[in-house]
Amino acid sequence: MTDATANPIPGTASKGKSLLEQDDRTKRRNAAEKRFRAYGIAAISIGLLFLLALLWAIINNGIPAFTQTFINLEVELAEENLDPNGNRSLEDIRKVSTFGYNPLIGAALIAETADIETEVSDGDLTKILSASAAAVVRNYVIENPDQIGETVEFRLLASSRVDGYLKGRVQREDLARDRNLDAAHLDLIDEMVTRGSTERVFNWDFILGADASESRPEQAGIGVSMLGSFFMMIVVLFAALPIGVAASIYLEEFAPQNKFTDLIEVNISNLAAVPSIVFGILGLAVFIQFAHLPQSAPLVGGLTLTLMTLPTIVISTRASLKAVPPSIRDAALGVGASKMQSVFHHVLPLAMPGILTGTIIGLAQALGETAPLLLIGMVGYIASNYPDGVASGFLDPNSAMPAQIYEWAKRADPAYYERAWGGIIVLLLFLLTMNIIAIILRRRFERRW
Amino acid sequence: MEDMVHVERAMSTQQDIKIKANTVQVYYGENHAIKDVDVEIADKTVTAFIGPSGCGKSTFLRCINRMNDTIDICRVEGDILIDGEDIYHPNVDPVQLRAKVGMVFQKPNPFPKSIYDNVAYGPKIHGLARNKAELDEIVEKSLRKAALWDEVKDRLDAAGTGMSGGQQQRLCIARAIATQPEVLLMDEPCSALDPIATAQVEELIDELRQSFSVVIVTHSMQQAARVSQKTAFFHLGNLVEFDDTDKIFTNPQDPRTESYISGRIG
Numbered sequence: 001m002t003d004a005t006a007n008p009i010p011g012t013a014s015k016g017k018s019l020l021e022q023d024d025r026t027k028r029r030n031a032a033e034k035r036f037r038a039y040g041i042a043a044i045s046i047g048l049l050f051l052l053a054l055l056w057a058i059i060n061n062g063i064p065a066f067t068q069t070f071i072n073l074e075v076e077l078a079e080e081n082l083d084p085n086g087n088r089s090l091e092d093i094r095k096v097s098t099f100g101y102n103p104l105i106g107a108a109l110i111a112e113t114a115d116i117e118t119e120v121s122d123g124d125l126t127k128i129l130s131a132s133a134a135a136v137v138r139n140y141v142i143e144n145p146d147q148i149g150e151t152v153e154f155r156l157l158a159s160s161r162v163d164g165y166l167k168g169r170v171q172r173e174d175l176a177r178d179r180n181l182d183a184a185h186l187d188l189i190d191e192m193v194t195r196g197s198t199e200r201v202f203n204w205d206f207i208l209g210a211d212a213s214e215s216r217p218e219q220a221g222i223g224v225s226m227l228g229s230f231f232m233m234i235v236v237l238f239a240a241l242p243i244g245v246a247a248s249i250y251l252e253e254f255a256p257q258n259k260f261t262d263l264i265e266v267n268i269s270n271l272a273a274v275p276s277i278v279f280g281i282l283g284l285a286v287f288i289q290f291a292h293l294p295q296s297a298p299l300v301g302g303l304t305l306t307l308m309t310l311p312t313i314v315i316s317t318r319a320s321l322k323a324v325p326p327s328i329r330d331a332a333l334g335v336g337a338s339k340m341q342s343v344f345h346h347v348l349p350l351a352m353p354g355i356l357t358g359t360i361i362g363l364a365q366a367l368g369e370t371a372p373l374l375l376i377g378m379v380g381y382i383a384s385n386y387p388d389g390v391a392s393g394f395l396d397p398n399s400a401m402p403a404q405i406y407e408w409a410k411r412a413d414p415a416y417y418e419r420a421w422g423g424i425i426v427l428l429l430f431l432l433t434m435n436i437i438a439i440i441l442r443r444r445f446e447r448r449w
Numbered sequence: 450m451e452d453m454v455h456v457e458r459a460m461s462t463q464q465d466i467k468i469k470a471n472t473v474q475v476y477y478g479e480n481h482a483i484k485d486v487d488v489e490i491a492d493k494t495v496t497a498f499i500g501p502s503g504c505g506k507s508t509f510l511r512c513i514n515r516m517n518d519t520i521d522i523c524r525v526e527g528d529i530l531i532d533g534e535d536i537y538h539p540n541v542d543p544v545q546l547r548a549k550v551g552m553v554f555q556k557p558n559p560f561p562k563s564i565y566d567n568v569a570y571g572p573k574i575h576g577l578a579r580n581k582a583e584l585d586e587i588v589e590k591s592l593r594k595a596a597l598w599d600e601v602k603d604r605l606d607a608a609g610t611g612m613s614g615g616q617q618q619r620l621c622i623a624r625a626i627a628t629q630p631e632v633l634l635m636d637e638p639c640s641a642l643d644p645i646a647t648a649q650v651e652e653l654i655d656e657l658r659q660s661f662s663v664v665i666v667t668h669s670m671q672q673a674a675r676v677s678q679k680t681a682f683f684h685l686g687n688l689v690e691f692d693d694t695d696k697i698f699t700n701p702q703d704p705r706t707e708s709y710i711s712g713r714i715g
Binding site: 256330336 | 514516519521544546547548551552554558559560561570571574575624625627628
């Protein structure tokens with residue numbers, strides 16, 4: 001008996017202790033829980049910090065790309081330069097190339113800056129304007145031949161250096177190594193700014209325009225490659241959605257469970273993890289080298305991205321088919337529906353929000369994909385403007401938004417660097433929109449049972 | 450009073466044979482789930498399958514409308530005849546069979562559609578109605594038979610899933626009888642319902658007996674005693690005893706039946 005009281009039974013140690021006081025074990029457990037919560041909050045804070053840093057960098061670097069400096073200039077469209085014969089025939093006017101316009105613009109600049117004291121020689125004045133200025137004036141003249149002989153006010157793009165100087169990207173110290181612009185130009189610009197002959201406005205051409213060569217980065221825009229992305233997404237949507245959904249329905253609802261379907265399942269899951277550049281080289285081999293589809297075309301890009309998107313769509317579709325309760329299938333079969341009727345009348349409508357969400361997420365993934373496009377030639381300088389129509393939109397060489405961003409980031413001129421960040425903002429806005437649509441669709445069509 | 454009920458029940462068992470099973474075996478892969486079941490189920494009666502969990506009563510029930518076909522590893526041997534026709538004959542299409550043999554499941558499982566669409570779905574896919582008026586009539590008739598019409602006639606467009614559990618189960622019964630089946634299988638139809646809803650469904654089952662041969666699987670012996678005329682007791686895949694319900698509950702022949710009824714096994 002005495003032994004029993006000396007060695008109490010295990011588990012009775014806490015007996016008789018007050019509940020108002022925590023014992024050591026409880027304290028340790030509570031401390032561990034508190035530590036774990038602190039880790040979690042720290043992890044989330046670090047994540048948020050990175051996100052904020054990323055957003056700040058993107059917005060800070062990218063926002064300047066959306067505005068552009070223009071110089072207002074009154075150009076005299078002298079008849080002896082533009083239409084020496086004086087008969088206003090379009091044929092004659094077209095014969096005058098942009099070189100014919102340069103003297104007019106030069107003269108206009110001299111007139112504009114006549115009252116400003118500057119060390120810039122008259123011939124060097126045009127360096128503050130974009131190389132595209134002559135083309136802008138020429139296009140205007142071809143459209144309005146009756147204006148020849150008049151003096152017309154134009155809003156012409158400033159050169160990328162001037163634009164960079166006014167945005168704070170180009171410092172005076174940088175100009176020591178610059179062959180195009182020197183400090184005298186900047187003094188001139190400062191004077192023109194105070195006089196109000198320059199303007200910094202929202203640059204629709206950046207969003208809607210085509211890429212431009214290295215000699216005039218101020219003119220480059222993401223619009224044409226946006227269209228390339230659009231045509232690719234059309235291809236992906238109309239190829240990947242039916243194939244992916246049909247494959248998923250068959251695998252999930254009809255296929256017998258055996259080694260072969262297991263193998264297919266494992267392979268689909270693995271395909272989702274295959275690096276996208278592998279799909280790029282597959283697209284190159286199959287669509288271009290074997291099937292002889294046109295190189296650099298959005299059709300080929302879309303088909304290649306379809307290969308990449310299919311596993312995502314199949315996996316999400318199968319997951320949402322699996323999530324439909326089996327009781328619904330039983331109910332349909334129980335009233336004498338065939339397997340196919342039960343799938344198409346009951347299971348598929350219930351799985352639809354999940355399928356749509358998966359598809360949009362897959363599309364968004366494809367929209368942001370660059371690596372496969374490098375291999376099928378959808379990256380590079382697209383000299384042409386917009387495609388002429390739907391067919392040429394699919395078949396003519398084009399780029400895509402992420403490939404365009406990559407291309408800009410690669411180029412030497414810092415003006416392109418700014419545009420690369422701006423392009424990222426445009427791309428992210430598209431992805432954000434698609435994700436919001438996915439969320440709305442899910443909310444809208446979700447049904448409870 | 451008691452005697453009259455007995456007489457009525459005895460009378461009702463003198464009906465024609467609707468379903469006849471000969472040495473039915475069911476395998477789930479290697480597992481022999483149903484062993485040598487012979488049973489004759491009469492028309493226009495309620496037959497109850499009772500037995501402990503896992504005894505195979507639901508499995509056997511699902512054989513009668515070939516719902517087990519959807520399970521890959523399930524294999525059925527032996528014959529099940531409905532009106533003398535072997536339902537496992539290769540020429541028999543299970544879809545056609547299921548229109549003739551309706552089923553109500555354990556958990557109420559209305560489609561996430563309107564009440565009307567729930568009931569109208571079966572007649573629609575089987576082409577039972579030539580026009581909207583006929584379909585309306587079928588829906589109304591089925592809902593009336595399922596004792597649900599008065600509760601839902603003003604909100605046929607409301608979601609079937611928004612009703613109470615008992616109403617949902619009666620909706621499932623209405624859906625099952627809308628295809629005008631000859632046999633109605635019920636797999637523990639009241640196990641998810643409260644006592645009041647259970648009483649309503651039981652009352653309904655008794656009325657359905659006028660038109661169908663009803664086979665009901667139940668865990669509740671009281672329920673079997675209340676609603677059925679014939680009772681089959683399953684144990685470990687065997688059909689141990691099959692007889693008039695009164696006899697099973699008052700004078701079982703097999704010691705296993707007696708043990709189960711008195712609560713010693715189960």
